[in-house]
Amino acid sequence: MGILAWTWIIVGASFALYIGIAFWAKAKSTADFYAAEQSVHPILNGMATGADWMSAASFISMAGLISFLGRDGSMYLMGWTGGYVLLAMLLAPYLRKYGKFTVPQFIGDRYYSQSARVIALCCAIFVSFTYVAGQMRGVGIVFARFLEMDINTGVIVGMALVFLYATMGGMKGITYTQVAQYVVLIIAYMIPAIFVSIMLTGNPIPQLGYGSAISAGGAQILGDASVQGKYLLDVVDGLHKDLGFAAYTSGQRPMIDVFFITIALMVGTAGLPHVIIRFFTVPKIRDARSSAGYALICIAILYTTAPAVAAFARVNFIKTLHNVEYAQAPSWFKNWEKTKLVAWKDKNGDGVMQYAKGAITDDKSANELKIDNDIIVLASPEIAKLPNWVVALVAAGGLAAALSTAAGLLLVIAAAVSHDLLKSFLTPNMTEKQELLAARIAAGVAVCIAGLFGIYPPGFVAQVVAFAFGLAAASFFPAIIMGVFNRKINVYGAMTGMIVGIVFTAGYIIWFKFMNPASYNVAANWWFGISPEGIGTVGMFLNFICAWVVSKFTPEPPMEVQELVLSLRYPGKNVPKASSH
Amino acid sequence: MQDDKVKMQAYWKENLTYITILLSIWFVVSYVCGILIADPLDAMSIGGFKLGFWFANQGSEVIFVILIFVYVWLMNNLDRKYDVHED
Numbered sequence: 001m002g003i004l005a006w007t008w009i010i011v012g013a014s015f016a017l018y019i020g021i022a023f024w025a026k027a028k029s030t031a032d033f034y035a036a037e038q039s040v041h042p043i044l045n046g047m048a049t050g051a052d053w054m055s056a057a058s059f060i061s062m063a064g065l066i067s068f069l070g071r072d073g074s075m076y077l078m079g080w081t082g083g084y085v086l087l088a089m090l091l092a093p094y095l096r097k098y099g100k101f102t103v104p105q106f107i108g109d110r111y112y113s114q115s116a117r118v119i120a121l122c123c124a125i126f127v128s129f130t131y132v133a134g135q136m137r138g139v140g141i142v143f144a145r146f147l148e149m150d151i152n153t154g155v156i157v158g159m160a161l162v163f164l165y166a167t168m169g170g171m172k173g174i175t176y177t178q179v180a181q182y183v184v185l186i187i188a189y190m191i192p193a194i195f196v197s198i199m200l201t202g203n204p205i206p207q208l209g210y211g212s213a214i215s216a217g218g219a220q221i222l223g224d225a226s227v228q229g230k231y232l233l234d235v236v237d238g239l240h241k242d243l244g245f246a247a248y249t250s251g252q253r254p255m256i257d258v259f260f261i262t263i264a265l266m267v268g269t270a271g272l273p274h275v276i277i278r279f280f281t282v283p284k285i286r287d288a289r290s291s292a293g294y295a296l297i298c299i300a301i302l303y304t305t306a307p308a309v310a311a312f313a314r315v316n317f318i319k320t321l322h323n324v325e326y327a328q329a330p331s332w333f334k335n336w337e338k339t340k341l342v343a344w345k346d347k348n349g350d351g352v353m354q355y356a357k358g359a360i361t362d363d364k365s366a367n368e369l370k371i372d373n374d375i376i377v378l379a380s381p382e383i384a385k386l387p388n389w390v391v392a393l394v395a396a397g398g399l400a401a402a403l404s405t406a407a408g409l410l411l412v413i414a415a416a417v418s419h420d421l422l423k424s425f426l427t428p429n430m431t432e433k434q435e436l437l438a439a440r441i442a443a444g445v446a447v448c449i450a451g452l453f454g455i456y457p458p459g460f461v462a463q464v465v466a467f468a469f470g471l472a473a474a475s476f477f478p479a480i481i482m483g484v485f486n487r488k489i490n491v492y493g494a495m496t497g498m499i500v501g502i503v504f505t506a507g508y509i510i511w512f513k514f515m516n517p518a519s520y521n522v523a524a525n526w527w528f529g530i531s532p533e534g535i536g537t538v539g540m541f542l543n544f545i546c547a548w549v550v551s552k553f554t555p556e557p558p559m560e561v562q563e564l565v566l567s568l569r570y571p572g573k574n575v576p577k578a579s580s581h
Numbered sequence: 582m583q584d585d586k587v588k589m590q591a592y593w594k595e596n597l598t599y600i601t602i603l604l605s606i607w608f609v610v611s612y613v614c615g616i617l618i619a620d621p622l623d624a625m626s627i628g629g630f631k632l633g634f635w636f637a638n639q640g641s642e643v644i645f646v647i648l649i650f651v652y653v654w655l656m657n658n659l660d661r662k663y664d665v666h667e668d
């Protein structure tokens with residue numbers, strides 16, 4: 001059976017599964033819709049958090065990104081996992097003890113202020129929309145590449161699916177679909193990685209494989225008997241040196257920038273509302289702690305495999321393409337040429353492909369090859385000569401990653417609108433039933449807006465990802481941490497801190513990404529060599545400092561708020577069950 | 582009532598100690614070993630991995646997972662000690 005037929009079957013089956021789960025997990029109350037009735041097992045919540053967290057970019061693009069960045073790519077690996085340690089120790093258990101539904105609600109209660117809640121809710125909506133736009137586009141792209149459909153049709157199919165299970169099941173439907181999506185995406189990611197690892201090094205564990213020596217079979221695939229028995233990473237370093245690149249295992253970016261970006265990503269992760277609310281769904285406080293651990297295991301399985309996939313791809317690309325006659329190019333290269341993800345331009349007219357520094361479009365560079373980041377995961381089953389159904393599985397995995405993240409984000413938006421804006425602010429007299437309906441409508445509207453972003457992607461989507469992490473790091477994270485760990489922080493401090501953090505971070509990003517040409521966005525012009533991606537870290541520190549200083553000189557929070565803070569720190573026998581206000 | 586308050590403060594203090602120790606390890610494996618002193622660490626290797634590269638690429642993630650479960654274990658014991666363990 002051909003690749004296309006297999007893809008239709010496997011993608012179709014996975015969609016049928018998600019829809020089935022949606023019907024089974026229909027939300028009956030607002031507690032169900034916002035927090036899955038706080039009855040999700042911590043291991044299942046860990047899997048759901050993994051799927052929620054790992055987006056189309058993690059699944060499709062990350063390995064490729066690392067393959068071209070070498071050790072600098074580690075800032076993504078550490079940055080997107082380290083936040084879970086912060087969640088487990090500094091946020092999740094206390095927010096679970098608080099026992100309500102949304103992050104803006106916590107901010108509003110802790111800082112006894114509707115305005116604080118409104119700032120938080122605007123942030124939550126902004127962060128979630130920037131993030132979701134990329135996901136819907138990702139769905140469209142997977143459809144287009146694997147099912148030969150129009151990108152926009154793909155976006156609409158994805159929208160319809162998310163619409164169905166997010167509006168029907170709310171958090172409950174999303175949680176159980178995400179569990180299924182995690183299983184699909186992790187299998188799809190691991191199978192090709194395991195086979196490539198066996199082929200090149202004989203080690204079936206890819207995480208260890210890329211630190212192993214190249215096997216006889218591997219040397220044959222790479223077409224160079226002399227590399228047999230050498231460590232794979234040493235071979236990659238050697239190839240890099242021959243081609244004039246810096247060693248693969250060495251760092252290139254300024255250390256201070258790597259440092260700040262890593263902090264911004266970690267803290268941003270811990271401050272992203274769609275990640276935080278997952279910990280509202282478990283039954284007990286101790287489950288919130290362990291659930292963060294299970295989530296990180298689920299995530300780390302993929303995140304420790306990605307650098308292996310990256311290194312395997314790197315050696316394979318250079319060895320099987322560089323200085324090889326085009327007529328002898330491997331079949332996967334020719335298959336993927338039509339997608340324009342790989343390309344060859346014979347600049348010197350010798351019929352041989354040459355790889356070097358510089359862009360293919362730059363005529364001064366000797367480089368004749370274009371290799372897109374995404375190809376590294378997408379083409380890996382073909383490179384490993386795996387059967388067609390594995391290729392189809394990778395398509396289903398990419399879709400699962402994109403859809404699960406989109407659904408989690410849409411729920412944050414829906415809850416922010418129905419719970420934080422309508423119920424608490426504009427129309428407080430809503431009944432439970434009306435609020436549930438409002439939440440469903442809000443989710444539906446959010447899906448449609450996200451779909452529009454997918455069909456008409458604003459040109460700045462790629463640039464604003466830094467925004468999502470930077471803002472989460474500079475606003476939510478300090479406000480929540482201080483809300484729990486320092487009971488003297490008052491509304492004035494928290495508001496000043498959030499506003500300073502947001503304005504500073506957003507201002508810096510807008511200045512470098514939107515107000516000036518790309519050529520201005522370079523290390524020489526950055527403050528202290530910190531790129532816009534890492535500036536959220538500075539915003540976070542400013543937030544902490546402002547909040548602390550302002551709180552020193554203004555009246556203490558009321559006693560009942562200080563008591564609320566103390567109660568968050570102590571589990572107590574009875575965890576309050578969620579109430580609807 | 583007063584008793585509860587004292588107990589609670591002691592519980593919170595122990596929790597803060599655990600957090601401080603574990604987050605120090607968290608900082609050392611990622612920011613120190615994976616970024617700040619990664620280059621000198623690269624002089625050593627385990628298997629085919631240079632040490633600094635390994636910390637940055639895989640080691641910190643593995644240690645992060647271990648840290649969370651150590652914290653879970655410590656806190657479960659602490660909850661029992663203070664008799665606030667949830668059923």
